[in-house]
Amino acid sequence: MILLALKEYYDRKAAIGEIAADGWIGGGIDFLLELDREGRLRDITDLREGTGKKKQPRPFQLPNIGNQALKHTNSGTDANLLWDNAKFVFGLGPKGDLHLQSMINAIDQWLGPSDDVGVAAVRAFFQQGLEDRSHFERALKHPEYGELLGTGSVKVSFRVMETPYPIVFQSPAVVAALKREADGTDELATATCLITGEQNVAAAVTHPVIKGVRNAQSAGASIVSFNEEVFISYGKKQSLNAPVSKRATSQYTKALNMLLESKQRLFAGDMSIVCWAENEHDFESEFSTFFEEPLKDNPDAGTERIKALLQSVHSGSYVEDSNRTRFYILGLSPNMARISIRFWQVGTVFEFASRIRQYFEDFAIVKSPKEPEYYSVWRILVNVAVQDKSENIPPNLVGEFMRSILEGTPYPVTLLQAALRRIRSDTKNRVTPVRAALIKAYLNRYLRFYPNQSYKEVGRALDIHQTSIGYHLGRLFAVLEKIQEEANPKIKATIRERYYGAACTTPVTVFANLLRLKNHHLAKLENEGRVINFEKILTEIMGKMSQFPAHLNLQEQGLFALGYYHQRQELFTSKKADVNTDNGTKLKEEGKA
Template sequence: MILLGLKEYYDRKAAIGEIAPDGWIGGGIDFLLELDRDGRLRDIADLREGTGKKKQPRPFQLPNIGNQALKHTNSGTDANLLWDNAKFVLGLGPKGDLHLRSMIDAIDQWLGSTDDVGVAAVRAFLEQGLEDRCHFQLALEHPEYGELLGTGSVRVSFRVMETPYPIVFQSPVVASALEREEEGADESATATCLITGEQNVAVAVTHPVIKGVRGAQSAGASIVSFNEEVFTSYAKKQSLNAPVSKRAASQYTKALNILLESKQRLIAGDMSIVYWAEKESDFESEFSALFEEPPKDNPDEGTEKIKALLQSVHSGAYVEDSGNTRFYIVGLSPNMARISIRLWQIATVSEFASRIRQYFEDFAIAKPTKEPEYYSVWRILVNIAAQDKSENIPPNLAGEFMRSILEGTPYPETLLQAALRRIRSDTEYRVKPVRAALIKGYLNRYLRFYPSQSYKEVGRVLDTHQTSIGYHLGRLFAVLEKIQEEANPGINTTIRERFYGAACTTPVTVFPNLLRLKNHHLAKLDRKGRVVSFEKLLVETMGKLNKFPAHLNLQEQGMFAVGYYHQRQDLFTSKKAEATDSIDSETMIKEEEGA
């Protein structure tokens, strides 16, 4: 189903000219060497576009013989057909002769003896350079382009004077040769294609490689391959065990390689995620913005798209896609010389939009104004990784997190464990807004799938009616910390640094002592109204607790973190409101004393 989906994407893009046809590959050419019919260089044409140092090669559909990649190996014998970098075309470097011979061999192998004037002129040009390198001096000493050609990095092809086609590789004989290669096959390598269902078609013994998967071999890797006898059956070798026609193999790999090079790719840990729609859809172009970290120079880039998604249930966005348009998501991870399929999801656009909208709603929480309105997957994961470093993100966790978002299933328990571990180890910040949002999202989604009378859904802001003991213990800890901070302005180390870990796991060992200490801290406060406010808050919070538990399980530890965060946010939400409360409390005390 994955390969079929990729082939359909190829068909869709090829129909509008956005993917090169079979046997061809998208690429750029910097210069054309203009030859006469005898293979002598007459001029050099600069095809680059743009100005100054920003000039870019002109894009073309280039002959892709044998589906080889644009990058070369170290062999020096893998020249492209009628185009390549200047090292091959002009025989530069210690392997110059090898490069030139490879260019000639490619012409002989793929085009054979042909009466095409342009091809013959190019072959003559290369032969003359192989015999006498001075033949190339006109190009290398060119006053304008000689220095660039001498670097060997620019891409070069040929134009032959008085031929009907502008570039030699656009000759009909080249197109015919590539078409024959795509359709040709050994009679013993024919079968029914598993992708298209075509019978007696040429089967790809080995499939073209996939490039662009993060962490995979730079030379490319395969998603369909058989290299050990234990993987084979009925004496079939290599990919004949899973017969796919040469044409279909070329098309699905071309589609996947293009997706991996495009903006339709996301990185989650060690997983490269690509996606596409059955037909043109706004969701296809906006999908990345829903998950990626926005650029530093434009932090609000994806905010509007996320807001539109959240409002789509009311605005009607994506409704026209809801019935028929399928959306495909594939997650790929490196596995030595192969690529593993870690994620494969098919649903309609509206189904995915609904699941992603739920994800953002899960993570909605009250936060300081300086915080991003929505958190990217990367920001969430990096804030629960050791030392807040992206290289420490557990690779499997990233994949499972994305899977749960896209499937609409409970988030992995390892996500909660990682968040709680990071909170306990991060003595300076503890419960950051992003960590509180993650824990809230985990708990609410878990409760949706596994309802419990012991808990109620966690809200965006402080909830004094929450039924969780851990939640109110977290609130109590936040109040005690605030009292300590106000009693000791400028204090370097609070109970957060010293006691948070024990308070959220074994409350009975910590809270009795902290409650004794708070009496000392309250006595140091000058404003009586503030003391009254704190005592009221303590009474209200402790009224939710019958006793201090000996131990909190993971869920209650998560509730503790969210309760602590909510109470801290409530205490610091508005200084003006806080001052008003103090004035009212002092007025109340005076009235009571007067009575």
């Protein structure tokens, strides 16, 4: 299903010329070596585009015969046809002879004895260099480009004087060879293609590598691979155990590599995610912006797209055709020389848009204007990782979290556990807005799937009618902390640093003592109206409970954190509240922002 969907994406892009044709692959060439018919170097043309150190190779459709173009092994014998890096072209390094012989062998293997003047000239160039390295001196000692060519990293191809085509790999001989390779069959490697269903087609013994997956090998890794005897059946060779035609293999690989280089890709932890629709759709390019951290130079761009998504339920922008347009999401992670499939989601654009919209609504919470309006997946997960470092995000948690968003299922319990652990360990910040939003999202979504009459959903802001004892205990803790702060303005460590962990797990062990300390702190306050205001809040909260529980379960610990956060936001919200003093005088108490 995955490979078929990728092949269909290739067909869609190939129909409008946005992807390389069969036998070719997108790439770049830095320099053209201009040869005469005898293979002697006459000139060098710099094809790079741009200025200064930011020059980039000129893009071309490069021959990918034998599906070799994306990688080089350590063998030194896997040259590309009529183009490669300068290390191969000039036989540089300890394996120089192997590189040059490999360039010659590629011509002989795929083109054979050729009447093409250009092909013959390039072969002569390599043969002469193999016999006498001084043949390359004109290039390697070139006053302008010699040093760069000597690094061996730049890509090089050839032009032969007085030939009708601008580059040798564009000659009719090469085009014909690529077509033969794509259409040809081998009696030992014919099968029914598992993607297209075509019978007696040439099957790919090995599949091309995939590049662009985060933390995978830089040379590329395989998504389909059989490289050990334990993986094979009935003596079949390598990928013939799951036969796919050469043509389909080339097409799905190109499609996936194209996606991994496009705006339809996003990273989440160690996972690379790509998406596409069966037909052209704006949602393809917008998808990644819903989850990525906003760009520093344009932080509002993603926000506007998210707002448009949230409004789409009213505008209907994702309802009409999008309710029938299939949409695919593929999550990939590195696994040694292979790539593992972390998740595969298939639905309609409307279904995924609705689930993503629900995800943002789940995470909506009251917060400071300085906070991001919407949280990216990275920001959410890094706030529950040890020391708030992205490298400490558990890899499996990323996949589980993304899967729950895209499937519309409850968020993983490991996410709640990670958030609560981080709150207990982070004595300085405790319940940050993003952690509170995460806990709210988890609890509310869980409650929708598993209704419980003892609980009600948590709102964005303070809810004095919440039924949870843990929620009101968190509120109580927040008020007691605020009283302590106002009574001791210069205090460096409040009860939050010392008692939060015990208060949210075993309330009975700390709250009696904290209430006694509260009386001492209230006595220090000079503003009598402020004291009365605090007493009213405490009376309202204490009226919600008959006793302090001995232990709070995981769900109540989450509600404790939310009650604490909501009450703190309420206490620090700038507003005017009427407060009555003991003598009946009405005061206007200005709250602190």
